Amino acid sequence: MSAPLELVCPAGGLPALKTAVDHGANCVYTGFRDATNARNFTGLNFDDASIKQGIAYAHQRGVKVLVALNTFPLTDNWLQWTAAVDKAAAFGVDAVILADPGLMEYARRNHPKLRLHLSVQGSATNYEAINFYHQHFGIQRAVLPRVLSMAQVEHVVKNTPVEIEVFGFGGLCVMVEGRCALSAYTTGTSPNCQGACSPGKAVRYEETPAGMETRLNGILIDRFGQGERAGYPTLCKGRFEVDDETYYAIEEPASLNTLELLPELMRIGVSAIKIEGRQRSPAYVTQVTRVWRDAIDTCRRDPEHFKPTAAWMAELNKVSEGKSATLGAYNRPWK
Amino acid sequence: MLNNFRLPDFTIPAALTRLGNRLPQLPPTLALVTTLNLALGRMIPREPLEMLIGKRFTIRVLDAGMTLRFSYGERGFRPLFDASKPDLTISARTRDFIALLAREEDPDTLFFDRRLLMEGDTDLGLLVKNTLDGIELPRFDAARLSPQELLHRLRARLNPSHGI
Numbered sequence: 001m002s003a004p005l006e007l008v009c010p011a012g013g014l015p016a017l018k019t020a021v022d023h024g025a026n027c028v029y030t031g032f033r034d035a036t037n038a039r040n041f042t043g044l045n046f047d048d049a050s051i052k053q054g055i056a057y058a059h060q061r062g063v064k065v066l067v068a069l070n071t072f073p074l075t076d077n078w079l080q081w082t083a084a085v086d087k088a089a090a091f092g093v094d095a096v097i098l099a100d101p102g103l104m105e106y107a108r109r110n111h112p113k114l115r116l117h118l119s120v121q122g123s124a125t126n127y128e129a130i131n132f133y134h135q136h137f138g139i140q141r142a143v144l145p146r147v148l149s150m151a152q153v154e155h156v157v158k159n160t161p162v163e164i165e166v167f168g169f170g171g172l173c174v175m176v177e178g179r180c181a182l183s184a185y186t187t188g189t190s191p192n193c194q195g196a197c198s199p200g201k202a203v204r205y206e207e208t209p210a211g212m213e214t215r216l217n218g219i220l221i222d223r224f225g226q227g228e229r230a231g232y233p234t235l236c237k238g239r240f241e242v243d244d245e246t247y248y249a250i251e252e253p254a255s256l257n258t259l260e261l262l263p264e265l266m267r268i269g270v271s272a273i274k275i276e277g278r279q280r281s282p283a284y285v286t287q288v289t290r291v292w293r294d295a296i297d298t299c300r301r302d303p304e305h306f307k308p309t310a311a312w313m314a315e316l317n318k319v320s321e322g323k324s325a326t327l328g329a330y331n332r333p334w335k
Numbered sequence: 336m337l338n339n340f341r342l343p344d345f346t347i348p349a350a351l352t353r354l355g356n357r358l359p360q361l362p363p364t365l366a367l368v369t370t371l372n373l374a375l376g377r378m379i380p381r382e383p384l385e386m387l388i389g390k391r392f393t394i395r396v397l398d399a400g401m402t403l404r405f406s407y408g409e410r411g412f413r414p415l416f417d418a419s420k421p422d423l424t425i426s427a428r429t430r431d432f433i434a435l436l437a438r439e440e441d442p443d444t445l446f447f448d449r450r451l452l453m454e455g456d457t458d459l460g461l462l463v464k465n466t467l468d469g470i471e472l473p474r475f476d477a478a479r480l481s482p483q484e485l486l487h488r489l490r491a492r493l494n495p496s497h498g499i
């Protein structure tokens with residue numbers, strides 16, 4: 001059998017990194033405090049001192065540290081992105097997660113020993129695309145966009161020498177990873193170039209007699225009635241009036257939870273499971289890492305009889321966005 | 336045993352909330368700003384907080400009927416005496432504020448569950464949240480705030496021979 005499935009956990013800061021390491025992550029993924037990563041939120045992420053400390057802490061305990069440099073540089077800020085690659089290599093990270101082919105070429109040429117992962121932002125959904133990145137830039141792992149069914153994931157795994165990482169848990173994008181223009185349209189800031197979907201400066205919440213209102217750059221995108229669960233302030237998860245009806249016209253706030261698919265993911269040879277949420281607090285990282293570690297270990301011991309426990313599901317549902325958890329595209333019969 | 340301790344879900348009874356509303360808000364506000372000022376430059380780094388200078392904050396502890404108003408300036412936090420519009424208002428119940436401090440709950444989780452509300456300048460709120468999340472706290476033991484534990488400590492204090 002192939003190498004054991006790795007658990008890849010998010011860290012927006014040093015305490016989150018440490019708690020992920022302490023609770024059983026195999027890899028922790030991080031970002032620098034700037035637009036070079038897709039979670040560029042005010043006050044989040046690692047400065048030089050904290051990333052060095054984080055790498056030392058993780059490495060002492062046999063855990064890998066990955067740095068996401070997964071936004072797209074432009075001509076006028078190209079040097080900021082290459083400097084980030086240089087820095088990650090100098091600090092001794094275990095891999096960088098890239099989306100831009102130019103940056104991959106830069107990394108391959110200047111840091112031939114640095115391991116490269118293809119970010120979900122790269123939007124590679126078929127093995128030809130992944131193999132192309134492998135041949136040209138030596139990509140060793142690819143994170144699959146959250147659009148493929150289980151049969152399609154298996155097909156990719158079978159036809160590439162590249163390790164495959166899939167999302168296991170957390171918030172869902174509307175599934176045009178690396179290509180979404182909704183945030184740029186409303187706020188002028190995009191996850192792809194500036195690293196933030198719905199940046200804090202554009203978001204306003206207000207409790208009103210009609211419910212809690214969420215506005216994005218002054219535009220009302222949702223109103224939550226009393227007791228109704230809220231979601232992130234992203235345009236894709238807003239409620240809009242279409243043909244006299246107001247509803248989630250693009251996507252309902254929901255979280256991905258693939259715990260029950262673990263035996264299948266292991267069987268088809270997926271290399272790693274990614275937990276979404278670098279923007280979340282250490283409490284979330286602790287809760288989610290603990291459940292997934294336990295689940296992966298249980299499943300490895302006896303995949304045939306694996307069934308998620310009610311306690312695991314309750315813990316994961318508690319921290320989820322929106323009112324439902326979904327198996328996402330993995331579970332769809334059509335392709 | 337206490338490792339598995341979970342802060343119970345509680346709400347301060349409405350009668351006490353009404354009482355809280357009528358009590359002067361200055362003592363708790365003073366206690367809060369004094370604590371924050373003590374932590375400034377030690378546990379809480381000053382540099383990332385520069386964006387907060389000149390900003391006005393309100394913390395509403397809903398079930399305790401408390402509204403704490405303060406601002407941040409070059410010289411640290413200080414109480415505010417007027418009720419003009421704050422830049423950021425954070426509202427939650429006592430239990431949830433404690434759980435946040437103890438890192439037992441994630442703010443986004445409470446937000447999804449409609450138990451934490453951040454009104455005003457969301458970016459300031461993100462800065463505060465992310466700065467606090469980045470601090471390495473000494474272990475804060477929420478179990479020490481459980482009713483049984485408080486009672487036990489009170490008893491021990493009233494009756495020293497009971498000893499700890």
Ligand code: SF4
Pocket residue numbers: 172173174175176180181182183191197198234235236237
């Ligand atoms: S608007 Fe939605 S789909 Fe687009 S980047 Fe933001 S979260 Fe993803």
